[in-house]
Amino acid sequence: MNSRTLGPIMALFSTAAALTATSNVLYKTFYPASINSTGWYTNISPGSFNDSIYQADTYSSATNAPYGTYDYCSMPHPRADVYKLPEPVANKSVRAELVYLQYIQRHQRRTSYNSLPGGENQPYDCDNVEAFLYASPNGGLPQPQPMQVFGKTYTDPSNPFAANYVKSTCQLPQITVGGVLDGFQHGKDLWSVYGEKLGFLPPAPNSKTWFRSSESVLTQQSAGGVLRGIWPYHTGPVPLHQQPEAIDTTNESFDCDRRMTVLQEIENTTEWQAHLEAAAPLFISLSWASQNESDFTFSFNSFADNFQARLCNGYNLPCNVKNLSQCATMAQAQEIFRGGDWEWTYWYRTNPQAKLYTQTVEGPFIAEIIQRLQAVQNGTSKIIYEHDFLHDNDIGPIAGALGITALRWPGMGSNIALELWKVQGSSIFARVLYSGQPMVTIYGTLDWIPLSQLIQILQPYAPKDIVQICNS
Template structure:
């Protein structure tokens, strides 16, 4: 009944399951561990393989759940809010808050038993230099080039590579260019919100301390302003107290996570996957707790391979013993289940979101409130973050079901001002280009105050006390 969206080793990329965008984004059985073990589901329409390693990924139809490069607002599919579209309301877009995960990358997690194929990153240059504010000579532009020294005894059993793990790949950089071009086409050329150059009074950008998010920002912003020759500030908080990417220390965060991973539902999802985890652990040398206690590491390794033109892994010492399509699909279904459980379906979800992302959500709301009070000159804010930042925000919005926030996944908070004597501010929230489906309904057109009210419970009143409780 369901067709696969990833390929066995050496096979051609198959066609994705023909589901509507809403179906592929919101699997109705995701709260049930039977979703994991049901092999007939395949990837539930998800695409987990890019056609090539070193080209922009433009092959997936709009609205697909494409893990390698998620959809985003594009002029060919972008629609105005329904009241504006049908003419019942006259309104102007006055503010855009745009959150996005970084683009395609190499894996974080290299297989303990060794990697059976080389990784090549010679076609992307991670630049590394600092420059003076003014009045001094500009530095030489230098970039990192990873190599393997043949005299290093630790090379054996690792991976033949010119990459760091993780690292933005050339495909990810090119995806970023396209992402930025499409943002400009919608919010610059069409809606005339984004200015023609990055005026610091009107635009504001932030990333984590990670090169992944910083380099993605460089690609996306170049796509928005292809001819701009100046530099743009990309704001970051100090990594020790950062409100994204779990930067600040918080003891209770680990306590709540341990409670989440001790529930009957969590243990059930480990039970139904015991055979799979045992098989992969034996094949790939991945038997430690970090590989066996969640599906984060397996998913990350397989995703990083397939999204950059590589094959599923094989036993390092027996190249005929390889991960099958069915095994990879079950891994991806289990990963989706875990993300939905973390941010939508566990009994401590409100407190967990507060501990992990509550301060960041509060920062977003403060910008909304400044717009409402007429105190902000900023019209466009763009924050480059990680999947573990996107998930809590989507959970706080009440997304119906949450699949793993994929590469380049994005949330666009639009604030519109109606015209007339009693002008008001309305909001809508797009997830990967579409109005998000939530427990509060479709967030396509609602008073800004209502959107703030949805998110406000996830902002802690005293994070220090909550972290120490």
């Protein structure tokens, strides 16, 4: 999208209004101005990280952070006590009704993907979660229903590969009991807004609702919790759509060789190398945990994932299994988390190849979003509410494509709501909520724009020749 194309879009917004809308805690925690500098994560002076939350109790349904705080364990989402109507609707300058909602969220809290090469001194306990695993014949068939079996992880003492593996009753990664409870609350809050306050959601899932997840069990289990929170009294099964894993347009599942080459080019830039140089003392101080393996020293991703999963589920930061008096500190964790923030905004917003990288990661799914929006625009949509249960590596590139001014790591349950409002006797307007608040972007605050402009913003990230791009 060139500057000539952006001109009409930019004219729709007021910079002053955007600054006013973000002058509260949301501005400080969701859109930090200093995120593009390595100083963003090397500044660990006392109080510098107090506006962010990275800890939660094992059994909590949510943390107690003030609404609008960047809360990695339980990101803010729409809820009735803080939800505000679009300004033109609220001040009655227009008469409009909500006609479509696409809600895209990351799964809820979980265990980690990345175990420490130096060993784990504290195992995860998932005996408090029953991960059901069964298939059933279609309800119209006369066969008996299956036993409701659930997975219960154990380690056989005779297993020769168990000696160096983390002792755990979890299948890593696995949704935790806190994630399940948080999902219930997330859904309950969505109903309080879109069900009770706006009267938009139907009293039960029906032909006008559509639910989708990735191929990951994490997203499927999150869907069960959130949807139960929305419809606590609904009985019977609900279809949760997934595309075949090999060609799934979410979670980087579809085959795309260009994606990896672009990522390598991004992570070989001068800026990326400078951020690794700034992080070198931190990585050296944690070498007892990483054993200097490249997955832990070429990016903040692996350390951040390990530390986040621990803190968000009531566990401590790791200690050296050979010297339990040597443990990671909260100051180190904060620097790791800030480093992760820098990497996310660099991947999807500030590096010269952010557009191409986003296309190869999320282009096909962004194309699906555009098709849904166009169907509403053309009056051909049979769906009024779509809910997609996905991952951080779906939320991040979508937010980047929308032009978010600063992209911190999308936390657990982070969410993007695309609301379409039909103005009486006129056209359709859109707004984009990011974790419950109008998203602040390079185009201004996406609180009330013509639907055609929202499609125009997204279109460049969904190229029609994506297969050719991926194979180039």
